[in-house]
Amino acid sequence: MEATQNTENPLHALNINQTMGLVMARAGLGKTAILVQLALDCMLMGNKVLHVSIGETVDKAKSWYDDILSLLSDGEKVSQIPEIMRNRMIMTFKETGFSGIKLEERLKDLIEQDIFQPRCMIIDGYDFADNGRDALVELRDVLNRLGLRQVWFSAVCHRDDGRQSALGVPSPCHDVDDIFNTVLLINPAGDTMRLDVLKCDIQGVKPGALLTLDPSTMLIQKTA
Amino acid sequence: MNKDLNKVRNIGISAHIDSGKTTLTERILFYTNRIHAIHEVRGKDGVGAKMDSMELERERGITIQSAATYCTWEDIDINIIDTPGHVDFTVEVERALRVLDGAVLVLCSVGGVQSQSITVNRQMTRYNVPRIAFVNKCDRTGANPMKVTQQLRDKLQLNAHMLQLPIGLENDLVGVIDLVTMKAVYNDGDNGELIRIADIPADMLEEAKAKREALLEDVSMFSEELMEAILEGGDIDPELIHAAIRKGTLSLELTPVFMGSAYKNKGVQALLDGVRAYLPCPTDVTNMALDLKNNEAEFPVTNNPEDPLIMLAFKLEDGRYGQLTYVRTYQGTLKKGDTIYNGRTGKKVKVGRLCRMHSDEMEEIDECGSGDIVALFGIDCASGDTFTSEDINCSMTSMHIPEPVISLAVIPVDNKAQINMSKALNRFTKEDPTFKSYVDHETGETIISGMGELHLDVYIERMKREYKAEVQVGAPQVAYRETITGRADFNYTHKKQSGGSGQFGRVGGFMEPFEEGDYEFADQIVGGVIPREYIPSCDKGFQKSLEKGLLCGAPVVGIRCAINDGAAHSVDSSDIAFQLAAIGAFKEGYIKAKPVIMEPIMKVVVEGPSEFQGAVMGSINQRRGMIIGTSEEGMYTVVEAEVPLSEMFGYSTTLRSLTQGKAEFTMEFASYKPVPKGVSEELIKKYQAEKKNG
Numbered sequence: 001m002e003a004t005q006n007t008e009n010p011l012h013a014l015n016i017n018q019t020m021g022l023v024m025a026r027a028g029l030g031k032t033a034i035l036v037q038l039a040l041d042c043m044l045m046g047n048k049v050l051h052v053s054i055g056e057t058v059d060k061a062k063s064w065y066d067d068i069l070s071l072l073s074d075g076e077k078v079s080q081i082p083e084i085m086r087n088r089m090i091m092t093f094k095e096t097g098f099s100g101i102k103l104e105e106r107l108k109d110l111i112e113q114d115i116f117q118p119r120c121m122i123i124d125g126y127d128f129a130d131n132g133r134d135a136l137v138e139l140r141d142v143l144n145r146l147g148l149r150q151v152w153f154s155a156v157c158h159r160d161d162g163r164q165s166a167l168g169v170p171s172p173c174h175d176v177d178d179i180f181n182t183v184l185l186i187n188p189a190g191d192t193m194r195l196d197v198l199k200c201d202i203q204g205v206k207p208g209a210l211l212t213l214d215p216s217t218m219l220i221q222k223t224a
Numbered sequence: 225m226n227k228d229l230n231k232v233r234n235i236g237i238s239a240h241i242d243s244g245k246t247t248l249t250e251r252i253l254f255y256t257n258r259i260h261a262i263h264e265v266r267g268k269d270g271v272g273a274k275m276d277s278m279e280l281e282r283e284r285g286i287t288i289q290s291a292a293t294y295c296t297w298e299d300i301d302i303n304i305i306d307t308p309g310h311v312d313f314t315v316e317v318e319r320a321l322r323v324l325d326g327a328v329l330v331l332c333s334v335g336g337v338q339s340q341s342i343t344v345n346r347q348m349t350r351y352n353v354p355r356i357a358f359v360n361k362c363d364r365t366g367a368n369p370m371k372v373t374q375q376l377r378d379k380l381q382l383n384a385h386m387l388q389l390p391i392g393l394e395n396d397l398v399g400v401i402d403l404v405t406m407k408a409v410y411n412d413g414d415n416g417e418l419i420r421i422a423d424i425p426a427d428m429l430e431e432a433k434a435k436r437e438a439l440l441e442d443v444s445m446f447s448e449e450l451m452e453a454i455l456e457g458g459d460i461d462p463e464l465i466h467a468a469i470r471k472g473t474l475s476l477e478l479t480p481v482f483m484g485s486a487y488k489n490k491g492v493q494a495l496l497d498g499v500r501a502y503l504p505c506p507t508d509v510t511n512m513a514l515d516l517k518n519n520e521a522e523f524p525v526t527n528n529p530e531d532p533l534i535m536l537a538f539k540l541e542d543g544r545y546g547q548l549t550y551v552r553t554y555q556g557t558l559k560k561g562d563t564i565y566n567g568r569t570g571k572k573v574k575v576g577r578l579c580r581m582h583s584d585e586m587e588e589i590d591e592c593g594s595g596d597i598v599a600l601f602g603i604d605c606a607s608g609d610t611f612t613s614e615d616i617n618c619s620m621t622s623m624h625i626p627e628p629v630i631s632l633a634v635i636p637v638d639n640k641a642q643i644n645m646s647k648a649l650n651r652f653t654k655e656d657p658t659f660k661s662y663v664d665h666e667t668g669e670t671i672i673s674g675m676g677e678l679h680l681d682v683y684i685e686r687m688k689r690e691y692k693a694e695v696q697v698g699a700p701q702v703a704y705r706e707t708i709t710g711r712a713d714f715n716y717t718h719k720k721q722s723g724g725s726g727q728f729g730r731v732g733g734f735m736e737p738f739e740e741g742d743y744e745f746a747d748q749i750v751g752g753v754i755p756r757e758y759i760p761s762c763d764k765g766f767q768k769s770l771e772k773g774l775l776c777g778a779p780v781v782g783i784r785c786a787i788n789d790g791a792a793h794s795v796d797s798s799d800i801a802f803q804l805a806a807i808g809a810f811k812e813g814y815i816k817a818k819p820v821i822m823e824p825i826m827k828v829v830v831e832g833p834s835e836f837q838g839a840v841m842g843s844i845n846q847r848r849g850m851i852i853g854t855s856e857e858g859m860y861t862v863v864e865a866e867v868p869l870s871e872m873f874g875y876s877t878t879l880r881s882l883t884q885g886k887a888e889f890t891m892e893f894a895s896y897k898p899v900p901k902g903v904s905e906e907l908i909k910k911y912q913a914e915k916k917n918g
Contacts, residue, residue, distance in 0.1 A: 051853075057381075058853035058864055090853030094378075097856060106854070106861075109838035115845050 020140065021152045022173060024198075025186035031154035033218035034186065034195070035122045036064045038152050040072065042120040043087040050118035051088060052103065054125030055095045061124070062090060071217050089116050095127065100139035107146055120150040128155045128172040136176055153180075167199050186213070195220065229527060230505045232595045234303045234552070236321060236353070238344045239330035244360040248330055248486040248495075249293075249304060255417060255493055256295035256302070292539070292550055292581050292597055297496045303597040321351045323538045323552035323597065326503030328495065329357045333367035333483065337375040338831060338888070345380045352509075354473050356480045356498050357382075362390055363397045363485040373481050379857065382479040385439055387469070388494065389432055390483055391425060400483060400491050401428060403436045404465045409494055416489025440465065446472040466501050473502040506595030511554055513610075516567060516617045523618075525554040529593040532556050533564065533613040536620040537605050540655045548581070549600045554620065556613060559591040564611040567619050573611075577601040606654050628660050629824040629869055629893050631673035632680060633698030634687075644693035645670070652683055659683060673703060675893070677873065702870040704907065705822045705896055706773030707782040711736040714813035715789065718805035726796035729754075729805035731762055732789030735813045738782050743770060746786035754790035758802040762787055765806025774814055775821050776907040777914075781896075785810070820898040821907055824869040827894040830879065832887025834861040839882045847871035848900070866894055 023034045039049045053061040065088065091106065110116045121143065128136075143151050155173050163171035169183050177183055183199040193213040212221045239245045294303045305324060321327065327348055331341060348355055357376060359369040369390055376384035388400040391408060399410035401424050408425060412418040424432050440460070444451040447468035453460045472478025482498050484491015507527050513534055514520040525534055533556030541548045558564065563574050579586040581599045592598045605611075610619040636642040649661045649672070659679070661672045674680045677700060687693040715732040731754070738744050745763040754762065770780040790805075828849065830840050834856060840863050841851055849867035856862075872891060879887055899907070 058855055062852060085852075086850050089851050092853065092855040094856070106834075106837065106856070110841060113838055113842055115838070115841045116851070 019150045019152075019182055020143075020180050021150070021182040021184070022155060022169075022177075022180045023152065023184045023186070024155045024157050024170060024173060026159060027156050029186045029188065030193075030213070030218040031156075031186065032064055032124055033068060034184070034213075034220070035124055035152050035154055036068045037220055038150075039088065039120065039122050040065065040068060040084075042150065043084050047087065047119040048117060049088050049120045049122065050107070050116070051090045051122045052098075052124065053090060053092045054098050054123070054127070056092060056125060058090050058092055061092070068219070071219060089118070095125070098126070099135065100142035103139070104142045104146065111146065118146075118148065121148050121152070123151065123153045126153055126155070128176070133176050133179075136179055140179060157185075169198050184211075188215075191215070193218070229507050229595050231299055232301050232303070232505050233499055233503050234305075234323065234325045234506065234595065234597055235499060235503055236305045236324040236327040237330060238321075238327055238348070239341060244332065244486055245330040248328075248358065248360060248492065251416075251486045251489065251492045252302075252304065252496060253293065253295055254415065255496065256297050292599070294580055294597070297500060300500045302496075302499060305597070321347055321353050323536060324353060325506055325509045326499070327353045327355045328499065329355045329479075331357060331359050331372050331376075332364075333359045333362045333369050333372055334364050336368075336372045337379045342379060342829070345382070349476075352476065354476055354502075354504055356473065356482065356495075356502055357384060358491075358495050359481060359483040360486055362393060362483050362490070363395065363488045365394050367393050367397070369393075369481070369483040375857070376479060376481065383442070383472070383477055384479045384481050385442060386435065386481045386483070387439070387498070388481075388483055388491070389428065389435060391428065397485060397488065397490060400494065401432050402494065403432060403439055404462050404469075406432065406436060409491075411490050411493070416492070419493055443468045443472060443478070446475075446478065470502045474504050474508055511620070513554070513618045513620050516619055520619075527555055527594045529555070529557045532616045533558055533562075533611070534616070534618060534620070535564075535611045537600075537603075537607060537609045537611065540605070540607050540651075541599075546602055547604075549603045549605060550581070551598060551600060551611065553592055553594050553596045553598070555594050557591055557593045560589075563614070565614050565617075566605055567610045567612060567617060568606070569609075571604075572614070573603050573605075575600055575603070607657055628658055628673035628675060629703050629826070630676060630680065630700050631671050631703055632700045633664075633667075633669040633671055634684065635669060635696045635698070637694045637696060641692075641694045644691040645687060645695055648683075648687045648691035648693050652686070669698070671701075676891070700873060702823060702868075704776055704778035704899075706775050706778050706780045706819055707822055708735060708737055708780075708814065708817035708819050710816075710818040712813040712816035712818075714809040714816075716805055716809035716812050717791070718801055718808055720801075721796070726793075727798065727801040727804065728791075728793035728796035729758065729761075729798075729801040730789075730791035731765075731787055731802065731805040731809040733785065733787035733809070735783055735785045735810070735817050738784035742781040742783075743767070744784040746784060748786050748788040749790065750788075753792070754787065754802070755792050755797070758792060758797065758799065759787075761799045761802035762790075762806040765803035766810055768803065769807050769810035769814075773819065773821075774811065775819055775904070776911040778821065780814075780819075781822075785813075821904050822896040823899045823903075825866050825894050825897045826869050826872060826891040828865050828867045828872070828889055828891045830863045830865070830887055830889040831857075831860055832879075832883050833859055836883040836887055837861045837863065840879070840887060843875075843878055843882055847875070867891075868897075868899070869893075 023031050025031045039051060042049050051061055065085070093102070157170040157172070161171045163174050165174040165177045167177055167183070169177040170185070173183070177199060180199065181201040185196045185198050187194040187196050193215045195211040195213055197210070213219065214221060237245045237249055292303065292305050294301060296302070329341070329345065329348070331337060359372045361367060362369055369386065373384050373386050376382045387403055389403065390397060391399045391401060399408055401408050406424060408422045410420040410422065412420050440450070440454055443465060444454055447464065450460070450464045450468045453464055469478060469480055473480060480498060480502055482491060482495045484495070486492055511525045512522045513525050515523055533553070535551045535553040535558065537549045537551050539550035541550070558575060558578065560575060560578050563572050565572050577588060578590070578592060579588045579599050579601070586599065589598065612618060634645065636645045649670070652659050653661055659672065659674045661670060663669070664671050672680060672683065674683070680700070684695065684697055687695060711734055713734045715730070717730040718727060720727040733748070745766060747759050749759065766785045770783070773780040828844070830844070832840060837854065844851055844863065844865045844867060847867050848871050849865045852864045852866060854861055854863050875889065879889055
């Protein structure tokens with residue numbers, strides 16, 4: 001598989017420094033599961049991750065990590081590896097209450113006091129349809145100011161909206177795809193679940209590369 | 225006595241501390257003619273509210289023990305359990321929820337949904353208790369029942385709908401608009417006892433119409449008839465709306481919201497109408513019992529007064545009338561003089577006196593039937609026991625009882641105090657399953673343990689006040705545990721031959737982590753190398769070793785000890801020899817099995833103005849806490865974290881000074897987790913020093 005030239009773990013190939021990534025899919029296909037795997041990959045390497053969940057509760061976001069970690073650890077009790085969870089903090093926002101400035105306000109305090117200095121950020125539930133390009137650019141600037149190295153967004157696309165960018169990035173992100181280094185699309189194809197790499201600025205990973213997902217767990221498959 | 229079960233409501237009143245639920249209960253009793261004068265919780269008349277019958281409760285203005293009472297509203301009998309609001313007493317809340325069919329969730333219209341409301345709501349969900357909400361204190365500055373309703377939706381994920389609109393707020397609160405009947409309801413008279421129904425004020429009509437429309441749209445989901453009536457247009461029969469709301473409430477898919485001010489006598493009667501109309505009667509709820517003759521198979525109780533008796537003792541009290549046992553009857557009928565059977569002890573007891581309780585006053589009755597909550601006199605039992613008639617043997621489903629996490633030593637000052645303390649502890653441990661006491665064999669001290677600092681504090685106060693037991697109190701101790709993380713073999717020979725009859729026993733096998741429970745013993749002996757009669761001795765020896773671990777003297781849990789080899793001597797082997805061999809074998813294996821010390825971790829929720837978010841998180845970090853997440857609720861931020869209990873002593877003072885008293889926190893036990901290496905070493909050192917000094 002092309003996406004994983006240098007490592008057996010495809011996540012490492014995608015999850016490198018200075019990434020602004022996007023995972024797209026239709027509703028209910030498992031975007032959060034992919035984001036949580038990217039976050040866990042980062043956490044397992046000892047890095048701090050801030051999971052921003054828009055429109056969901058802390059408990060809901062937490063249960064995603066417990067479930068995925070349980071799958072990854074083959075049913076072993078998650079409580080036995082509590083140290084990993086110290087690398088994660090969840091921050092929730094209401095749909096109407098999220099903006100780059102607001103995020104900066106809440107996070108700055110924690111970084112300055114050295115309570116939590118995230119290296120990676122997950123932003124799940126950002127409304128690309130209602131927030132325009134300017135808001136996204138502002139958010140990107142905030143993330144840069146805060147010193148984030150990896151940021152992953154999720155976005156919902158709709159079957160009945162056929163608009164897409166030259167790279168094949170579907171609406172509502174078709175006209176902001178230049179802001180992202182990496183764009184992945186969850187693509188159900190028959191019995192298999194594919195993770196298409198629509199865009200990737202990372203050396204060695206070419207657009208058009210494919211990853212597969214286990215349809216029952218949504219875990220990214222290991223390469224042979 | 226009312227025999228029609230459709231006309232019985234067993235309800236609890238649960239909420240956040242200081243949301244005014246005791247005042248609300250007081251008003252309910254007044255309007256239902258159970259009391260004839262109103263006394264405030266912290267009133268100047270010094271009488272205190274009726275439901276706060278314990279002296280300590282009256283003094284502190286909080287409700288500690290649930291007091292049961294009943295009243296009649298129109299044609300309905302209502303049994304009410306007033307429940308405590310502080311998280312340390314949640315076993316009281318849980319016990320009340322277990323026997324109740326429905327509940328009123330009281331919220332403060334200024335404070336809204338607070339962390340304790342979340343805990344109480346979670347408990348109600350655990351027991352599938354349908355609830356209605358009452359937004360109290362609408363007369364206070366900053367009252368906003370609409371915001372509170374939205375919080376019920378956002379924070380508790382309840383499908384909450386206001387059935388009323390306030391007419392005026394804060395000082396201007398004069399009444400409410402009933403969105404079902406589209407009438408204004410006012411409370412007149414000195415104590416709000418006179419209800420005046422009038423037309424909706426003209427300036428609120430449009431708002432009321434819009435709110436009603438939105439209400440009907442959602443409520444019609446529960447009734448096709450109502451949906452048809454809406455589509456047809458014209459006037460809608462309020463009974464159709466009531467029926468739809470009731471259906472939604474019973475299925476836990478809808479939470480009707482009432483509002484008012486108990487203190488200012490507004491909206492309480494309408495809430496009682498809501499209890500009557502929307503909360504379930506005993507036959508609306510399916511309660512399960514366990515058949516003890518059939519491998520504890522679950523079966524539903526029938527509610528039929530003609531069937532064999534099943535009732536659950538959910539609360540004990542030692543009051544001025546002697547021991548009182550509160551019971552809920554699930555099926556059958558109990559008459560004065562009947563003999564009943566305690567499923568746990570197997571003992572038969574005769575019921576001498578039977579009464580209905582009205583806080584601390586009583587009314588003798590001759591019989592009680594299915595669905596009733598009554599008190600029995602002079603019955604020796606523990607809280608949670610099931611009583612039945614002799615022809616059946618069953619138990620009501622066991623309750624979720626959390627393990628105590630904090631303990632402290634109590635030392636009586638003199639001999640009289642010693643005797644009184646024993647009496648008090650005997651009573652408290654029977655009343656409250658989360659409160660435990662035992663004597664530490666090594667120090668000879670009496671140790672009490674419970675769910676938090678306040679929990680133990682209240683019992684110490686009660687010892688002093690109710691039993692005149694003067695005690696000195698030691699520093700609080702966290703209930704540490706030890707466990708092993710690896711597998712280790714042992715092979716130990718106990719041999720003693722120094723005159724007289726000798727002792728000999730050899731025990732071989734292994735120990736390993738055991739996740740399904742605290743301890744398991746496995747006998748894998750083949751060929752009789754250890755004679756059968758000494759196998760239980762080995763088990764006993766291991767169990768003795770588990771009482772005090774070798775690291776810090778804490779009980780050992782999560783361990784499986786298996787024996788597969790050994791040797792005996794025809795003359796020198798004995799029960800005690802094999803017990804000692806097992807103790808030796810345990811010591812040999814334990815250190816090799818990578819033991820660790822575990823500490824109780826509490827789920828801590830701190831809620832305060834957003835400007836203090838950094839300070840709150842910093843304080844949690846300093847306490848070895850792990851921040852799970854933060855969420856924003858308007859001007860407030862809620863921080864959820866997991867913090868070791870040992871670090872939480874005195875946190876309320878720290879939090880108060882950090883946030884100018886504007887933040888508050890709740891905590892409950894979450895799990896046991898291994899302590900960090902540094903802490904572990906310190907605990908081991910301390911234990912070794914204590915052992916050395918005797």
